[in-house]
Amino acid sequence: RKRVLMIPGPVEVSTAVLEQMAGPPTSHVDPNFINEFGEAxxxxxxxxxxxxxxxxIVAGxxxxxxxxxxxxxxxPGEAALVINTGLFGDRFGEALEAYGASVTHVRAPAIGAVPTLDQVAAALRERTYKVMTITHVDTSTGVLIDLVALARVVRTVSPNTLVIVDGVCSVGGEDLDMDAAGVDVTLTASQKALGAPPGLSxxxxxxxxxxTFKHRVTKPTSYYASWAKWTPIMQAYEARKPSYFATPAVPLVKALHASLKQIVARPMANxxxxxxxxxDLVKRTVTAWGLRxxxxxxDLAAHTMTAVYYPPGVSGAKLLASLAAKGVTIAGGLHPQIATQYFRIGHMGITATHDEELRYVHRTLALLEAALREQGYLQDADPTTDTVVGAARVPA
Ligand code: PMP
Structure with a gap:
């Protein structure tokens, strides 16, 4: 049996999505493909x-x-404020600097925490920032940040600053209402809660x-990433007209289209x-085992993934290898300061949205419990799956 992929991206995908990846090559200006791209x-x-x-939707x-x-x-030379809750804040800052931005970080006071709204407001008062970036879920720490409250602070203190959200580990899994929150740009990728394979930005x-883009004084500082190039292409696909700048990743767009159709068939709130x-089920279970x-x-924990410290005496390398041998892949740590001290479980996309798919999470937790026992942890506890706390309260 295939090993189940329970890392914070890429994730398991539905059969409908898989089927899109298996067809014969299609022209990027085939009318059916144009229609699917437009619908996506x-x-x-x-x-x-x-x-x-x-x-x-761009290959990348x-x-x-x-x-x-x-x-x-x-x-170039304009200022960017990065609200930093982990590795992906560092990286977003690096990317901005690579294009000549002057970057300031407001860092969480500790790993696993978030900066306060007062810290953010104070930073915004000090300087005029063109953009403020927020990592909705930082995949290195599993920290979820309240972007509604942060966007409100920006609107109050520095209304011209654009609010940018890195939603790579959140879009499709966490509450996100760009209009209601007043978010200007949200970026994500295909391989997480959007439920498609990796390869699309x-x-x-x-x-x-x-x-803001139209009124910029200097030219965009990238060729492939330029919105001057891509905006007309996206508009053409929506108008169901053929167009070309750089060849789209046709099978991936078809896969994303299939996944989006399944996603929008139900309300996003659902x-x-x-x-x-x-x-909740994952977090209640692992904390009931005494893990931290x-x-x-x-209230600071993401719903798309769970980041957990190994308990004392448990070898991370052995735990991950044991789980892999049993048939489930989970991820090790990613934050450089604590990388060897914790592990991460991804639970988004189909592993989190269908009743029958609960088996993914139940299987992961049951095998994780067995792997912990192998190393002498949980030895005194009752060896039953009762330690998988309660049933998930899944709405209809
Ligand atoms: N931001 C966040 C929050 C992420 O989790 C990731 C990927 N783990 C990225 C950005 C970068 O995405 P990719 O690896 O698809 O380039």
Missing amino acids: LEMLRTVFQCKDGQPF SGTLGWDMVAANLVE VVMASQRAMA RTAYHAAIS LVPQGL
Whole structure:
């Protein structure tokens, strides 16, 4: 039996998505493909909850979204504020610097924590920032940040600053309403809660962000990532017209289209409630075993993944290898300061949204329990699956 992939991306995908990857090659200007590309772009407005937004689907990974923000919205020498809750904040900052931005970080006071709203407001008062970036879920720490509250601080203290959200580990799994929150750009990738394979950068820009782009004084500082190149292409696909700048990743776009169709068939609130219920189950179970989460509180913990410290006396390398041998792949740590001290479980996309798919999470937890026992942990506890706490409260 195939090993189950329970890392924080890439994730398991549905059969409908898999089938799209297996067909014969298709022209990027085939009318059926143009229609699927156009539909995928339209469906993104529902997923990001951004009614008039300009969507982009471009071959690349999530990282390309950082390049798009840096190359299109920040002119060389302009200032960017990075709200940093882990490794991906560091990296977003690096990407901005690569394009000539002057970057300031507001860092969480500790690993697993978030900066306070007062810290952010104080930073915004010190300097005029063109953009402020927020990592919705930092995949290195499993920390979820309250982007609604942060966006409100920006609107109050520095209304002209664009609010940029790195939603790579959140879009499709966490609550996100760009219009209601006043978010200007959200970037993500295909391989996480959007439920497709890796290889696509998926970005939504508000009309305010597009106006800022149009009015920039200098040219975009990238060729492949330039919105001057991609905006007409995206608009052509939406108008169901053939167009070409650089060849799209046809099978991936078809796969994303199939996944988005499944996603928008139900209300987004329903989907995020599923993710929250599964996340709850995982977190209640591992904490009942006495393990400690990396995020400093459940209100700071993502619903798309769980980051957990190894208990004392347990070897991380052995635990991951044992789980892999039993048939489940989970991930080790990623944050450089604590990389060997914790592990990460991804539970997003199909592993978190269908009743029958609960088996993924139940199997992961049961095998994790067995792997911990092998190393002498949980030896005194009752060796039953009762330690998998309760049933997930999954909404209809
Ligand atoms: N931001 C976050 C929060 C991520 O989790 C990741 C990927 N783990 C990225 C950005 C970069 O995405 P990619 O690896 O697809 O380039």
